[in-house]
Ligand SMILES: *[C@@H]1O[C@H](CO)[C@@H](O)[C@H](O)[C@H]1NC(C)=O
Ligand SMILES: *[C@@H]1O[C@H](CO)[C@@H](O)[C@H](O)[C@H]1NC(C)=O
Ligand SMILES: *[C@@H]1O[C@H](CO)[C@@H](O)[C@H](O)[C@H]1NC(C)=O
């Protein structure tokens with residue numbers, strides 16, 4: 095009797111919880127987590143930082159999209175020393191034990207044509223990020239009591255191996271996407287992805303907010319270079335980088351930067367980035383160490399509070415982004431671009447910035463339309479917006495980085 099009553103309470107409670115989740119967001123798609131098969135993980139040695147199994151969320155394609163595949167690599171920064179990696183290993187960014195069991199699929203992952211006109215009925219997979227080196231490391235740390243798996247490259251391989259027999263092996267169209275650290279992973283893995291699929295498939299890649307620039311910060315320090323250098327050497331990334339690229343760039347500190355990889359990528363690529371990428375602004379251009387007096391604090395909060403010289407610094411940043419992509423812009427016949435002037439970091443996974451009535455536009459195209467035009471070759475799409483403050487379509491709010 096007690097057991098029965100308890101179970102009734104549990105059922106009622108669960109129903110209530112489900113009802114709440116539903117009533118909050120009736121139109122949102124929740125997709126359950128799938129752990130990489132333990133045999134695949136074991137064969138390859140593919141583990142999250144803490145040794146747990148890597149994971150992804152898979153929503154099946156339907157209708158005309160049944161044989162098409164979109165893989166999106168999640169972002170989430172990097173860890174560049176044992177201490178920060180040990181901390182990360184206790185979070186969802188370093189362990190599948192801490193990942194939520196369901197994920198909302200907005201923007202480029204949405205299953206609704208009104209939210210995602212070109213890819214809504216494809217197989218859509220979100221690859222979770224749990225290595226801290228843009229899925230590119232291969233080494234291990236051990237000091238007796240503590241250990242860390244730096245196995246990003248193996249995780250990448252394991253995810254692909256797991257998905258191939260689920261239909262990816264017969265893909266007709268495919269798109270590898272990713273945002274932030276996942277957008278950097280796209281630059282690193284794009285050609286490998288293309289080689290993993292049938293030779294007659296149409297395979298392309300899009301990097302969202304992954305164009306991390308090799309620049310000095312406002313205190314003339316090489317903040318991002320030293321961060322990337324530490325990630326590459328700690329996690330054993332070097333062996334997995336493009337060999338053509340590493341042999342021509344003599345300085346290993348440069349190997350992780352997309353701007354040097356660009357000309358070696360053979361697969362058609364789309365670069366989506368804000369010219370005033372807020373994560374890069376706050377962490378690469380003006381990291382707090384480079385602004386001890388906090389002269390940039392207000393400007394970081396709201397661009398209307400920036401001084402003229404701060405605006406000039408931001409314009410120089412934009413100019414640098416255009417410079418490093420100039421050759422791609424002029425010569426890449428199958429490439430696409432959308433460099434807008436919004437203060438944002440990542441625009442493909444937010445419905446508001448991907449495809450909505452008042453989404454940011456360049457030449458009247460939303461991000462989703464521009465990416466679709468390029469993927470399906472409806473139109474050559476290389477859109478660069480005029481510099482701030484010309485844009486009328488931006489949210490100048492700074493989303494959480
Ligand atoms: C690719 O080739 C395979 C085997 O010949 C065939 O079954 C498939 O339909 C082809 N795919 C495309 C996109 O043409
Ligand atoms: C992708 O990269 C992995 C690791 O470098 C390699 O073992 C695999 O053979 C590559 N796949 C293809 C199809 O080139
Ligand atoms: C420059 O970088 C070094 C090494 O990361 C750091 O110790 C120092 O505080 C930085 N200086 C400034 C002004 O940012």
Ligand SMILES: *[C@@H]1O[C@H](CO)[C@@H](O)[C@H](O)[C@H]1NC(C)=O
Pocket residue numbers: 458
């Ligand atoms: C912009 O695009 C929308 C459809 O997305 C269209 O209705 C509108 O007429 C276009 N505006 C201009 C100025 O072309």
Ligand SMILES: *[C@@H]1O[C@H](CO)[C@@H](O)[C@H](O)[C@H]1NC(C)=O
Pocket residue numbers: 396397398399490491492
């Ligand atoms: C930025 O400041 C302007 C003017 O002070 C204000 O109108 C705007 O709402 C602010 N934006 C945000 C995101 O706070």
